[in-house]
Amino acid sequence: MNAVASQVRAEERPAPASAAPILRVDHLSMRFGGLVAVTDLSFTAARGDITALIGPNGAGKTTVFNCITGFYKPTEGRIALQSGDAQVWEDLEALTDRGTRTLQRGTGALFLLERMPDYLVTQKARVARTFQNIRLFPGMTVLENLLVAQHNVLMQASGFTVFGALGFPSYARAERAAVEKARYWLDRIGLIERADDPAAELPYGAQRRLEIARAMCTDPALLCLDEPAAGLNANESAELGNYLRAIRGEHTTSILLIEHDMSVVMGISDHIIVLDHGQKIADGTPEDIQSDAKVIAAYLGVEESEIPES
Amino acid sequence: MPSEASSRFGVARAFREAATSALLAFGLLLPLIGFNTVQNIHNELILETRWPLLAALVGIIAAGRLAYSLVITPWLDRRMSAPRRDRKFTGWVSHLTSWVTPLVLAFAIVYPALALWLAGSQGAVKWVDNFGVQILIYVMLGWGLNIVVGLAGLLDLGYVAFYAVGAYSYALLATTFGLSFWILLPIAGCLAAFWGILLGFPVLRLRGDYLAIVTLAFGEIIRLILINWVPVTNGYAGISGIPRPTLFGIPFNASDEGFAARFGLEFSPIYRILFLYYLILSLAFITAAMTVRLRRLPLGRAWEALREDEIACRSLGINTTNTKLTAFAMGAMFAGFAGSFFASRQGFISPESFTFMESAVIVAIVVLGGMGSLLGVAIAAVLMIGGTEIMRELDFLKMVFGSNFDPTQYRMLLFGFGMVLIMIWRPRGLIGTRHPSIQLHPGEPRTLFPRARNPALAAPLQAEPGA
Numbered sequence: 001m002n003a004v005a006s007q008v009r010a011e012e013r014p015a016p017a018s019a020a021p022i023l024r025v026d027h028l029s030m031r032f033g034g035l036v037a038v039t040d041l042s043f044t045a046a047r048g049d050i051t052a053l054i055g056p057n058g059a060g061k062t063t064v065f066n067c068i069t070g071f072y073k074p075t076e077g078r079i080a081l082q083s084g085d086a087q088v089w090e091d092l093e094a095l096t097d098r099g100t101r102t103l104q105r106g107t108g109a110l111f112l113l114e115r116m117p118d119y120l121v122t123q124k125a126r127v128a129r130t131f132q133n134i135r136l137f138p139g140m141t142v143l144e145n146l147l148v149a150q151h152n153v154l155m156q157a158s159g160f161t162v163f164g165a166l167g168f169p170s171y172a173r174a175e176r177a178a179v180e181k182a183r184y185w186l187d188r189i190g191l192i193e194r195a196d197d198p199a200a201e202l203p204y205g206a207q208r209r210l211e212i213a214r215a216m217c218t219d220p221a222l223l224c225l226d227e228p229a230a231g232l233n234a235n236e237s238a239e240l241g242n243y244l245r246a247i248r249g250e251h252t253t254s255i256l257l258i259e260h261d262m263s264v265v266m267g268i269s270d271h272i273i274v275l276d277h278g279q280k281i282a283d284g285t286p287e288d289i290q291s292d293a294k295v296i297a298a299y300l301g302v303e304e305s306e307i308p309e310s
Numbered sequence: 311m312p313s314e315a316s317s318r319f320g321v322a323r324a325f326r327e328a329a330t331s332a333l334l335a336f337g338l339l340l341p342l343i344g345f346n347t348v349q350n351i352h353n354e355l356i357l358e359t360r361w362p363l364l365a366a367l368v369g370i371i372a373a374g375r376l377a378y379s380l381v382i383t384p385w386l387d388r389r390m391s392a393p394r395r396d397r398k399f400t401g402w403v404s405h406l407t408s409w410v411t412p413l414v415l416a417f418a419i420v421y422p423a424l425a426l427w428l429a430g431s432q433g434a435v436k437w438v439d440n441f442g443v444q445i446l447i448y449v450m451l452g453w454g455l456n457i458v459v460g461l462a463g464l465l466d467l468g469y470v471a472f473y474a475v476g477a478y479s480y481a482l483l484a485t486t487f488g489l490s491f492w493i494l495l496p497i498a499g500c501l502a503a504f505w506g507i508l509l510g511f512p513v514l515r516l517r518g519d520y521l522a523i524v525t526l527a528f529g530e531i532i533r534l535i536l537i538n539w540v541p542v543t544n545g546y547a548g549i550s551g552i553p554r555p556t557l558f559g560i561p562f563n564a565s566d567e568g569f570a571a572r573f574g575l576e577f578s579p580i581y582r583i584l585f586l587y588y589l590i591l592s593l594a595f596i597t598a599a600m601t602v603r604l605r606r607l608p609l610g611r612a613w614e615a616l617r618e619d620e621i622a623c624r625s626l627g628i629n630t631t632n633t634k635l636t637a638f639a640m641g642a643m644f645a646g647f648a649g650s651f652f653a654s655r656q657g658f659i660s661p662e663s664f665t666f667m668e669s670a671v672i673v674a675i676v677v678l679g680g681m682g683s684l685l686g687v688a689i690a691a692v693l694m695i696g697g698t699e700i701m702r703e704l705d706f707l708k709m710v711f712g713s714n715f716d717p718t719q720y721r722m723l724l725f726g727f728g729m730v731l732i733m734i735w736r737p738r739g740l741i742g743t744r745h746p747s748i749q750l751h752p753g754e755p756r757t758l759f760p761r762a763r764n765p766a767l768a769a770p771l772q773a774e775p776g777a
Contacts, residue, residue, distance in 0.1 A: 069625065071621075071624070071625075118624045118625070119623075119624050119627050119628055119629050119630065120627075121627075122624075122625060122626060122627030123627035123629075128625070128626070129625050130625075131621075131622070131625070135619050135621060135622040135625070136618075136619070136622065137614070137615045137618035137619055137622065138618060138619075139614075139617075139618055139744060140611075140614060140615065140618060140746075141746045141748075141749075143746070143748060143749070143750045144611060144614075144746060144747060144748065147608075147611060147748065148608075148611050148612065148615040148623070148626060148628070149626045150608075151608050151611070151612050151615075151626060151627065151628050152627050152628070154607075154608035155608045155609070155612075158607055158608055158609075160609075161604070161607055161608070161609045161636075164607045164608070164609075165600075165603055165604070165607060171607075175748075179748070179750070182750075183750065186750075192750070195749075195750035195751065196746055196749045196750055196751055214626070215625075215626075218626055218627055
């Protein structure tokens with residue numbers, strides 16, 4: 001009931017410029033044998049927003065991420081992502097019934113992520129992700145990490161290796177462009193000096209930033225960050241918040257965020273969804289969530305004085 | 311003087327440990343070595359004692375233990391506590407690698423001439439064929455497997471299967487249809503690549519130990535098919551009379567059409583050997599050039615990324631299925647080339663040549679050399695294959711150990727010992743550094759850094775994504 005109420009509130013609040021959702025999750029359930037990780041979860045993430053997914057440990061947040069990014073096939077439910085012309089949302093039911101993965105109408109396209117293998121979710125639907133425990137390519141250099149992220153573009157430019165191996169100038173151009181893009185992101189995360197060092201030698205905070213930059217190099221429409229502030233100190237967390245806000249402001253990337261650090265979540269999120277035991281218990285703006293009795297109960301017991309402050 | 315006190319304490323402890331080892335060795339060896347039962351002429355079993363031998367062995371063990379505690383352990387400790395200079399070295403090592411490669415290549419090119427000059431036309435056959443060609447075959451196989459194991463991180467223990475596919479493809483097609491070596495070389499490569507993809511499909515989900523077991527089984531399956539499919543492969547008897555490669559149609563034989571007659575030279579088997587040497591040298595060179603080229607292309611970087619973290623690869627939109635299959639196919643193709651060369655060089659092949667031992671030797675070459683390093687793999691091949699051949703030459707040892715002594719029988723013992731030493735002192739292989747495939751600041755001195763330990767050999771289980 002409360003969830004419905006908070007959803008209504010979420011719809012009432014002043015909408016950003018493009019309030020059309022980029023991602024819509026409907027009745028998502030995920031069971032591992034007898035273990036129910038997520039039950040009947042529905043939410044939307046608006047285009048251009050930073051949407052946060054919070055909840056106590058074991059609430060099923062990472063499972064939701066793995067379903068969205070194609071690492072898990074959900075037991076039930078639909079995960080739809082839209083790009084281009086928002087009109088295409090009207091065809092969602094038609095696409096669902098048709099049984100195919102994607103639907104294109106004019107400039108708009110719809111993708112049913114639960115029907116796509118993980119690499120296509122990134123390649124075609126342009127969803128990028130980071131991991132709770134950083135997953136860089138440790139033995140490769142920082143620059144190489146960012147070039148691997150541009151694999152599909154470069155692969156096409158190299159004529160699936162044939163033209164590249166023959167040394168065609170078109171591939172050399174594409175590689176220069178890829179290096180330039182990597183240079184841009186290295187500049188942004190302040191690692192330009194360390195571009196030729198192996199990723200494993202970077203300090204922890206820099207590895208976190210590099211992983212986000214690497215995900216951004218895939219040109220994502222939706223960036224899914226799994227606890228990006230984990231292990232960062234207060235300073236670094238604040239820096240990360242600014243960094244994410246800047247990404248959202250300068251690139252046409254919407255962000256979906258799992259985070260335990262409430263200072264980050266409350267500071268940068270436009271919209272928060274709270275999970276507990278695999279179910280959605282609240283959905284709304286940061287202000288709504290902070291005063292939501294169910295959230296407080298789930299997190300800290302019932303005393304209001306213990307509400308996580310920003 | 312705390313250090314002296316601790317060292318005196320260390321000496322006492324070392325002697326105690328040596329005494330314990332001696333006691334242990336005595337207990338173990340007393341029934342094994344100390345007593346010996348022999349039959350006398352009356353067919354009675356009598357007990358003999360061999361005290362001097364027992365004492366000698368116990369003494370050796372005690373002395374070895376003493377040396378280990380007093381010399382080797384302190385030396386290792388000093389090494390461990392010394393500041394790690396080798397973590398990132400820009401100085402002489404990068405200098406070294408920049409001129410070692412051309413030097414090695416130049417040596418490989420002039421090696422036959424050197425052999426001819428030093429050993430004469432007769433003696434050079436052995437040095438060029440047994441050493442040069444034999445080593446280069448393994449260098450090529452090592453470089454081919456390096457793509458699969460060193461770059462893509464897929465531990466393949468059945469690599470010899472593709473070598474066999476290449477060899478039998480050439481042998482069967484050449485003896486049945488009479489096609490020439492130069493037509494069959496690419497065909498054999500393609501067939502081997504096809505089998506590489508065929509093996510790749512069922513093992514896509516496997517990594518580490520599990521992948522190794524399945525590829526090992528695949529190698530055995532191919533060998534058993536070669537043994538049992540008698541109508542086609544002639545079973546254990548093998549295929550003989552395989553045509554030799556020709557120089558654009560000119561055969562290397564004593565006939566009037568032969569190479570020597572055409573060029574007005576006196577016939578000698580050395581011409582064919584030299585031709586084979588430069589043929590396998592260029593095939594190996596092609597393998598190396600392809601590897602170097604591919605490493606700088608998105609495909610090669612995807613292979614290395616796959617070795618580092620498969621889940622991260624998938625999260626970046628890389629089709630890991632295709633990436634793995636191309637690695638298997640590319641590695642298998644070079645084994646196919648080497649196989650068809652092998653068949654044409656030998657003139658006779660049988661399943662005996664494609665046992666698991668061969669796969670193990672090739673994997674050992676790649677691991678010893680340093681996975682991913684072309685130079686390291688080449689050095690390891692020279693050491694392992696050249697070492698085997700050298701042992702055949704060590705006739706003087708017979709004078710020391712008696713005429714029944716055959717040094718080649720100790721080959722595996724020595725290699726095992728060498729492997730253990732390498733794994734202790736250079737766990738990343740002889741050349742354990744990796745060159746970045748691209749640099750943002752190319753003007754700066756080339757930085758080398760230790761390659762990360764290969765997850766193919768370290769992590770059998772794949773972690774849950776994001777968990």
